[in-house]
Amino acid sequence: MSETTIQITGVKKIYDLGKAKVHALDGVDLKIYANDYVAIMGPSGSGKSTLMNMLGCLDTPSEGQYFFSGEDVAKMDDNELADIRNRRIGFVFQSFNLLPRATILRNVELPLVYAGIPKKIRAERARLALTQVGLGDRVEHRPNELSGGQRQRVAVARALVTEPSIILADEPTGNLDSKTGEEIMQLFERLYEKGHTIILVTHEEDIAQHARRLVRLRDGIVESDEPIPH
Numbered sequence: 198m199s200e201t202t203i204q205i206t207g208v209k210k211i212y213d214l215g216k217a218k219v220h221a222l223d224g225v226d227l228k229i230y231a232n233d234y235v236a237i238m239g240p241s242g243s244g245k246s247t248l249m250n251m252l253g254c255l256d257t258p259s260e261g262q263y264f265f266s267g268e269d270v271a272k273m274d275d276n277e278l279a280d281i282r283n284r285r286i287g288f289v290f291q292s293f294n295l296l297p298r299a300t301i302l303r304n305v306e307l308p309l310v311y312a313g314i315p316k317k318i319r320a321e322r323a324r325l326a327l328t329q330v331g332l333g334d335r336v337e338h339r340p341n342e343l344s345g346g347q348r349q350r351v352a353v354a355r356a357l358v359t360e361p362s363i364i365l366a367d368e369p370t371g372n373l374d375s376k377t378g379e380e381i382m383q384l385f386e387r388l389y390e391k392g393h394t395i396i397l398v399t400h401e402e403d404i405a406q407h408a409r410r411l412v413r414l415r416d417g418i419v420e421s422d423e424p425i426p427h
Contacts, residue, residue, distance in 0.1 A: 208261035239414030287356030346377035
């Protein structure tokens with residue numbers, strides 16, 4: 198079996214809303230392996246987004262443990278957590294989150310700016326990432342000069358530019374028509390084939406079927422975790 202890159206055990210997330218306590222996650226156990234391709238599904242309020250934030254080290258559990266590459270995340274300091282978010286995980290969101298006035302080259306460079314990479318190397322790596330997603334000839338364009346599908350490709354390039362081992366994608370086709378969504382999923386397929394670990398949150402069954410494993414959440418717990426035959 199491949200090495201375990203992520204392991205969460207007995208993870209709970211409880212939000213205290215005054216008199217009410219909301220159990221967004223209610224004891225989740227999950228292992229993600231190197232070069233896994235996992236789709237996470239569940240109805241609204243099932244805990245998908247909370248789990249995604251937890252996996253991306255954007256939020257911390259109320260209870261339970263999270264091990265990232267064998268290390269206990271609870272024992273990491275802010276710099277170590279930032280290193281995971283900036284270098285080891287690439288994030289792709291439904292809303293693209295691009296800077297409208299910046300060129301797409303500059304948008305893709307941004308994570309490298311935060312990582313303190315020199316300017317020349319930043320530009321080279323951003324161009325390479327854009328070429329990987331088929332936009333090598335558009336580097337000076339701005340987001341408003343691109344289609345929705347092209348903007349999502351820019352978001353994928355930005356996730357790739359730090360050369361992360363894991364890509365977390367939250368509803369990456371949610372704002373796209375079905376044909377364009379299919380093109381983005383083909384892009385994820387190529388990344389998976391190159392050895393990336395992909396974790397995809399989606400509410401669309403046909404999008405989830407691109408993955409190799411389907412985890413279903415309900416009421417903050419894992420309802421099922423099954424391989425998807427291909």
